[in-house]
Amino acid sequence: MARVAGTARGLDIDRVGSGSGDGEPTLPVASVARRLGVAPSTLRTWDRRYGLGPSRHTDGRHRRYGSSDIGRLELMQRALLRGASTAEAAQYALEQMPRADFVPAPAEPAEATKTKAAADDVEVPSRLARRLSTAALAMDVGAVQRMLVDAIRELGVLQAWSGVIDPVLTALGARWRGVHAGAEVEYLLAECVYAALIRATPVLDEPRNQRPVLLACVPDERDNMPVYALAAALAGRRIGAQLFGIALPQEVLAVAVRRSAPAAVVLWANRADADPRLFARVSRGRQRTRLFACGPGWDPALLPPKVELLGDLSAAADRVEHVLVGAPR
Incomplete structure (x- = not known):
């Protein structure tokens, strides 16, 4: 190992020859601690607990x-600095810059393949949700946008919504409820989710239905994001x-219902006090329109007989498609 002549900013810099001969400059623990403004013991703890340690040693194992x-x-x-916990910040750093010296686990026996595939159905959304949460807490807009694109591409809109996006939004909302500090994380994520759902909604030149389905929230509803997910899934x-x-x-x-002349109207309500009389107001006229209530805010016992209560967003998409155009393609 050759000592570089002089130092940079007073730091003890060596060049350690790697297998590729690139001679990458390296720093000891004390110098890195000074550079980051933390104690050397903190670096050792981060290495031991989270794997954020040095990927190289000198010949003397320093x-x-x-x-x-x-x-x-x-x-x-x-x-x-942006409010993430230590574990969340470490996970975020490793996801953004994976370690090249990571050693994958040994291949599993063939008989374990089916069991692992079933576990992946649960693990993949959980993994993506953790990555999305850490990126949001770090307020890394680019990473959040990439996580959302990855989740929608890998799982589809509805599974990405139910397994990744909605759980993360709910968890962040509960985390900052009643306080101002940290709420900016929830707002940032919400803006990125709106944009991702809109991008995931293709513009249809020739839709399968002749008359549209009108998707809307009940008056004063604040939780409007699910209708964007449903619109993307239907598109x-x-x-x-x-x-x-x-x-x-x-x-x-x-007026919007009257002018759109939709084949179906889906009204979303998350609030528990949604007024079922709204359906009578929007269904006046000669046009035959199917009426659907969607969301946890509706009381099934109070809905008019001609209004059908939909289940979750996946069931809602299936039912609307069946009513408008028949069996799914």
């Missing part, structure tokens, strides 16, 4: 940090929809 090791620690510090099945994401007053909603 611990030395390369540029990628330091980059991960800087990402972790950035996430910590993916080539079902054309007219979406009103902003909760409209009763009078405006009634």
Whole structure:
């Protein structure tokens, strides 16, 4: 190992020859601690608990940090400063800059393949949810956007919503309820989710349904994101929809229904006090329209007989598709 002549910013820098001969400069624990403004014991703890340690040693087995090791620690510090917990910040740093020296687990026996595949059905959404949460807590907009694209591409809109997006939004909302500090994380994630769902909604040149399905929230509803997910899922099945994401007053909603002449109307309600009389208001006229209630805010016992209560978003998409165009393609 050759000592570099002089030092940079007073740091003890060595160049350790790697297998590729690149001679990457490295730093000892004390120098990295000074650079980051933390105690050397903190670095050792992060290495032991989270795997954020040096990927190289000198010939004497002294611990030395390369540029990628330091980059991960800087990402972790950035996430910590933005409110993430230590574990969340460490996970975020490792996801953004995976370690090249990671050794994968041995291949599993063939008889375990089916069991593992079944476990993946649960593990994949959980893994994506953890990655989305850590990126949001770090307020890394680019990472959040990438996580959302990955989740929708890997799972589809509805499973990404139910298994990844909605649980993370719910958890963050509960975490910051009643306080102002940290609520910006929830707002940032919500803006990214809206954009991701809109991008996942294709524009249909030739929808399978001749008349659209109108999707809207009940007046004063604040939880309008599920209707964006439902619209994206229906568009993916080539079902054309007219979406009103902003909760409209009763009078405006009634006019919108009359002018759109939809084949079906789906009203979303998350609040527990949704007024079922709204269906009578929006269904006036000669046009034959199927009426659906969707969301936990509806009391099934109070809905008019001609209104059908839908289940979760996946069941809602299936039922609307069946009513409008028949069996799914």
